[in-house]
Amino acid sequence: MKVAFVGGGNMASAIIGGLIATGRSAREFIVVEPNEAQRAALRDRFGVVTLPVADDSIRLAELIVIAVKPQQMREAAKALKPLPADATVMTIAAGIRLADLSRWLGGHTGLIRAMPNTPALIHQGITGLYAPPGVPDAARQAANSLMTAVGQTLWLADEALLDAVTAVSGSxxxxxxxxxxxxxxxxxxxxxxxxxxxxxxxxxxxxxxxxxxxxxxxxxxxxxxxxxxxxxxxxxxxxxxxxDVKARIIDAVSAACDRSRELGAELGNEPGRDPAVKSESASC
Ligand SMILES: NC(=O)c1ccc[n+]([C@@H]2O[C@H](COP(=O)([O-])OP(=O)(O)OC[C@H]3O[C@@H](n4cnc5c(N)ncnc54)[C@H](OP(=O)(O)O)[C@@H]3O)[C@@H](O)[C@H]2O)c1
CATH class of the missing domain: 1.10.3730.10 (ProC C-terminal domain-like)
Structure with a gap:
């Protein structure tokens, strides 16, 4: 299965390393990464193909994983347009909501959202995943096999629960x-x-x-x-x-969930858009 990574930093490297360690071929992976030194490191370490910018080979991958920082997501997504209608795009960026990613990808609907945590870097992570109802099983399985390379997975029935995943296992x-x-x-x-x-x-x-x-x-x-x-x-x-330490810990995790919801609204806010959209972010 061809998997394209947009962004070849810590998390993409951990996932690729985990997959190669479980016997997947480096030829399955292609990585778009603007940083020349990072591209060289990915080629030397894993033998994967790297590109400085996205081309059609990325758009035709069976799974496209966007693994850039949340603040870089809008630009990275816009550079992928236009995507084939049956392409599946998975974001692992904290806080980026699928409605915003879909808009940046020109209304694309084949989307999966994942929230890993830092122990993924040593293959001891746990990732919360959500896919809307229309996403086919094969795409869910492909996403699942990627994230099990760096730890356990937990599928959620509701995208809003990713804020709680961020609060519990992300933070x-x-x-x-x-x-x-x-x-x-x-x-x-x-x-x-x-x-x-x-x-x-x-x-x-x-x-x-x-x-x-x-x-x-x-x-x-x-x-x-x-x-x-x-x-x-x-x-x-x-x-x-x-x-009352236990109660304070519960308060702290709830506060992280509220902040995750606020950040989702902030990250999805277009420049010049009405700041009233922040009112979408009710507390968890
Ligand atoms: N690290 C974790 O444990 C962890 C846990 C949970 C979630 N995540 C999520 O995973 C995502 C990636 O995190 P990370 O730690 O791997 O970040 P990272 O090491 O900074 O990797 C992101 C890479 O993407 C590159 N990039 C920037 N803009 C790009 C573009 N338009 N197209 C292609 N590549 C681009 C960056 O290059 P430059 O450095 O030159 O900008 C950088 O090399 C984040 O959104 C984060 O929220 C990470």
Missing amino acids: GPAYVFYAIEAVQAAGEKLGFSAQEARALTLQTFVGAAALAAQSADPPSVLRDRVTSKGGTTERALNTLEAA
């Missing part, structure tokens, strides 16, 4: 890094070197996440199992509960 790695920073800082305060505190903290997060992923029990049960009455874990958890 999610930052919440985990924040918690890692805090526990590591506590380790240093309690007398460990930075290196020791890092080793203790990181392996605890990796191990606990792996245990939670493998267990049939919810995290609350796993947490209870390490919490003895009157013990050390109970003292720590009581401190967190007294500060």
Whole structure:
């Protein structure tokens, strides 16, 4: 299957690397990338064909993946016009809504929207995907096989849920890094070197996440199992509960969802268009 990437940066490289590692041929991929050094890196690393600008070979690919920054999306989409009616275009750009992408592509309808997260760069990501009802199964499967090369996938019934995916798993790695920073800082305060505190903290997060992923029990049960009455874990958890930390985390994730919705409205806003379109962005 011919797959064209428009934008050959971090995320496109991770997906291509993941696909080649699972046995797909480099000849299946073609990448449009304006940056000469980045084109050379893609050719050297993967042996894929690269182009500085889109031509008809891109337009005829079975799947076109637009992997540019959200702010570059309008220009990249406009350069792809006109597309064959049966072409499928997938965007992985945060916040770009399909209605806006369709407009920039001249009313094209074969569209899929995906929201990966940064662990995709080490093939440990999770991607939320949405395709409108008219998109054929073969196109959905093609999109799915691309994103499973960099982790797990979750298909959504409603495009609006991609704002919630952005809030939970898109921004999610930052919440985990924040918690890692805090526990590591506590380790240093309690007398460990930075290196020791890092080793203790990181392996605890990796191990606990792996245990939670493998267990049939919810995290609350796993947490209870390490919490003895009157013990050390109970003292720590009581401190967190007294500060209402769980409620604040839920507030933070909801705030990220609201911001994702606002950004979608801002990114889709045409220059000179009535700013009242921002009122589309109700909170999540
Ligand atoms: N990285 C992640 O983990 C992650 C997670 C979730 C979603 N995403 C989404 O994935 C998209 C790509 O992210 P990234 O981290 O891969 O970004 P990136 O490394 O900046 O890659 C984008 C590439 O596209 C090139 N480009 C710019 N305009 C172009 C055009 N008109 N046609 C073709 N190529 C063009 C850029 O070149 P220049 O550098 O010269 O501009 C750059 O090399 C973003 O929209 C982001 O929201 C990424």
